[in-house]
Amino acid sequence: MKIYDKQWALTLLLLPFFKLQVFENIPSLHILDTLFDVGKIISFGIIIVLYLNGRRLSRMLACIILYQLTLLFSTAMNDGNYWKLAVSCGTVISFCMITELSVKKNSRLYFKTVLDIYIPLSVINLLTVLIFPGGIAKDDYYGNIYYLLGSRNGFPPLLIPLLIYAFVYSGISGRKFTGKVLFFTAVVSVTILITWSATGVAGLVIFLLFVFFIYGKKSAVLFDSLNLSVIYVAAFLCIIVFRLQSAFSFIIEDLLHKSISFTGRTDIWDIAVMLIKRSPIIGYGVYEGHGLIFIRGQYYYAHNAVLEVLLQGGAVSLVFYVLIFAVSAVPLYKYRRLRVSQMLSFGIFTVIVMMLMEAYSNIWIFVLPVIACCVPEIAEQSEKTEEESAEDIPLSKRYIHYRLNRR
Numbered sequence: 487m488k489i490y491d492k493q494w495a496l497t498l499l500l501l502p503f504f505k506l507q508v509f510e511n512i513p514s515l516h517i518l519d520t521l522f523d524v525g526k527i528i529s530f531g532i533i534i535v536l537y538l539n540g541r542r543l544s545r546m547l548a549c550i551i552l553y554q555l556t557l558l559f560s561t562a563m564n565d566g567n568y569w570k571l572a573v574s575c576g577t578v579i580s581f582c583m584i585t586e587l588s589v590k591k592n593s594r595l596y597f598k599t600v601l602d603i604y605i606p607l608s609v610i611n612l613l614t615v616l617i618f619p620g621g622i623a624k625d626d627y628y629g630n631i632y633y634l635l636g637s638r639n640g641f642p643p644l645l646i647p648l649l650i651y652a653f654v655y656s657g658i659s660g661r662k663f664t665g666k667v668l669f670f671t672a673v674v675s676v677t678i679l680i681t682w683s684a685t686g687v688a689g690l691v692i693f694l695l696f697v698f699f700i701y702g703k704k705s706a707v708l709f710d711s712l713n714l715s716v717i718y719v720a721a722f723l724c725i726i727v728f729r730l731q732s733a734f735s736f737i738i739e740d741l742l743h744k745s746i747s748f749t750g751r752t753d754i755w756d757i758a759v760m761l762i763k764r765s766p767i768i769g770y771g772v773y774e775g776h777g778l779i780f781i782r783g784q785y786y787y788a789h790n791a792v793l794e795v796l797l798q799g800g801a802v803s804l805v806f807y808v809l810i811f812a813v814s815a816v817p818l819y820k821y822r823r824l825r826v827s828q829m830l831s832f833g834i835f836t837v838i839v840m841m842l843m844e845a846y847s848n849i850w851i852f853v854l855p856v857i858a859c860c861v862p863e864i865a866e867q868s869e870k871t872e873e874e875s876a877e878d879i880p881l882s883k884r885y886i887h888y889r890l891n892r893r
Contacts, residue, residue: 489536490591496599499533502526503581503849504603507636511623523573530580537583546813546859550582550852553799553806560799561771571772581849582856589860593867597655604648605670611635612677627776628784633681642686642840645674646693647850650833653697654857657825658868662702684749689840696832702825710822711815714835725842726755726790748843751789754779758788762796769800787845791838794845811838814855821861826868830858 489495502525509519543551554575561568588596611634614622621631630637635644649671656667675694678686700706724730732746739745747753757779761770770778777787778797788794795807814834821827834854840846857864 490588490595493595493599493602496588496595497603499529499584500581500599501603502529503577504607506607506634507640508623508632508634511625511632526577526580529584530576533580533584533587537587544586544859546810546856547579547582547586549806549809549813550856551579553803553810554579556768556799556803556806557772560768560803563768564771566771567774568771570774574772578849578852582853585853586856586860589857590863593860593864594655594658597651597658600651601648601655601666601670605666605673607635608645608648608670608673608677612673615677615680638681639683639686639844641678641681642683642689643837643844643846643848643850645677646686646689646836646840647833647854649674649693650829650836650854653701653829653833654826657829658864660868685840685843689836692839693833693836696836697829701828701832706825706828707822709828709832709835711818711831711834714831715811715815718835718838721839721842722792726792748789750782751843753781754786754789755793757781758790758793758797762793762800765800766796767800768802769796769798772798789843789845791841791845791847794847810852810855814858817861818858821865824861824865826864827858827861830854830861834858 489499502522505519505522505526509515509522558568558571558575561571585596614633618633621633621637623632624630625632625637630639635641652667652670653663656662656664671694675690678690696706696709700709729752731748735746761778776785779786779788788797792804792807795804799807811834815831818827818831818834822831837846837851837854841851
């Protein structure tokens with residue numbers, strides 16, 4: 487069966503990975519949570535068979551698998567719940583596998599399928615935000631309120647990667663911005679602005695500034711993966727290591743309404759560094775429930791992706807985690823003049839900049855680098871689409887177009 491050419495088949499295969507977080511927060515919906523988990527196991531089995539059918543493991547998938555294995559090893563060594571983690575690791579790996587396969591075979595259908603699922607869900611989610619400002623579920627520990635697609639802090643790592651999907655799909659379809667993409671942009675923007683996660687707002691703003699003022703112009707080539715990597719490393723050193731954020735107090739305090747300590751994050755980072763020094767090689771494993779850092783009477787996560795990786799898997803995990811993004815940067819730089827490469831480069835940059843303040847680890851964080859490694863195949867498919875479209879144009883019109891281009 488040609489799964490990559492049948493949207494209904496691809497939808498059935500992908501749908502179990504898109505389980506709504508609200509299923510876990512409302513007891514009456516736990517049966518749906520279980521059904522999605524069963525569907526995920528079935529999808530996982532099918533995907534493994536599809537991927538290993540005469541294929542070699544790609545470099546990107548090897549990095550992702552090794553990273554997940556280091557987390558499993560660290561968790562087992564620290565007597566953590568490695569069975570539950572194994573399910574999470576399998577979810578990430580299998581979703582990345584089907585993404586790589588689908589994008590290389592039929593990228594337009596893959597992006598269309600994902601967006602056809604999530605655009606309606608995002609609209610319904612926005613309605614829940616507007617109708618139920620107090621949320622439809624609540625976390626008793628942190629006091630977080632949940633809507634259809636998760637909590638306000640959970641919206642950015644889901645909606646912004648999906649927004650990147652939308653603009654990539656629009657680009658490979660031959661148009662810079664489609665009406666559907668602009669509508670989805672409005673839905674995502676309103677959702678993030680109303681719920682106001684400062685990290686999400688900052689990520690949304692810098693991404694949209696690139697999309698509407700730089701993308702498609704000659705200057706976009708300057709924002710390649712190499713230059714953006716240098717900017718990220720500089721930002722990490724200035725904010726996390728040297729703490730130079732006081733120089734940007736007018737942005738942090740006046741625009742984002744946050745303190746110089748980033749709402750206590752600097753204190754959390756100090757404790758994280760202290761814990762990392764005690765177990766620098768393999769970390770403490772992936773802990774169940776809440777974070778590892780105890781401060782102000784509660785447990786917290788590191789609120790920084792690099793520190794969180796070091797806490798969970800130590801330096802061993804960090805090596806493979808960095809490799810995931812480094813490997814993806816190579817094809818993005820090689821094909822930096824292509825629009826799809828420019829969009830993915832800045833999209834990934836947006837996400838990792840947000841992870842200066844948060845420790846996101848959902849499937850979308852790993853799948854964007856996977857798509858970046860498929861840029862050559864995406865470009866090839868786009869060229870074939872353009873050639874097929876040109877064949878449908880009458881010969882006389884093609885001749886006129888040729889003469890105009892010659893002039």
